[in-house]
Amino acid sequence: MSNTTKILKTPLRISIAILLLGMLSRIFHWPYASETILVAFSAILLLYSVRFWKKETKLFIDIVKLVMVVSWALNGVFRVLDLPFTLLFQVLIAISFITWFIMEGTAYFLDEDRRQKNNMARVLWNFAMVIGALSIIAGSLLNMLNEAYAIPLLAVGITIIVAYILKDVFATTTKGEEDHGNGEFQL
Structure with a gap:
């Protein structure tokens, strides 16, 4: 993951939250x-395509x-509209996911510069994300x-995940609020 700012990150996150609510x-x-669900999938398709085409180096x-x-x-979109050929898309998803996992895998989620510190709020939100994912499963x-109680548990999990996504979208953080390693200097 590069250090460059990714375009359309907020609209994509809102589209994913709308998809989960759908x-x-x-x-x-x-x-x-x-x-x-149809609007959310269409928005994700359009936004990610624009994001890709605006990227300088592909x-x-x-x-x-x-x-x-x-x-x-x-x-x-095809499943919502009850159109055929969804199996083709599922095969493409599987092949591209396996390729992505082999090439990038879990390293995508790691913080490259290792300077991001976990404060208590971040740990609690990450814990909530894990609880939400486990509730969905x-x-x-x-x-x-x-x-x-399967459906209420599933609903709680989806609600927690949506709250987690929207927390990142609507959180107002400034440069002064970042944790600076308890005043320690990092080399």
Whole structure:
């Protein structure tokens, strides 16, 4: 991950949050769930494509990410509209994901300069993210087993993940608020 600022990061995060809320709406059988999901997938497709084309240097890994995101978004659009050929998109998603994981994998999520410090709020938000992800996994598995509290657990997980995404979007941080390693100098 480069140190350059990524364009359209905030609109993409908002689109992902809307997608998750649309999926939550579909779980609860609320009206306009399919339309919300369709709009969110379309926005992700458009925003990520623009983000790719605005990028100055395009590496092979960037093309792999584009194929993965575009295939995923098109698969979502085709599934909402109940169109055929979703299997083709799922195969493209799988191939591009495996290629991405081999080339970049978990190193994508690491902080390259290792200067980012964890304060208590960051640790708590990351803990909430883990709890949200585990709630979604557990709720999905329990739903397959037709357990009583599967859907509420799934809904709590999705809500936590949406809150985590929106926290980053609407948080107002300034340069003065950053943690500077408790006053220690780093080489």
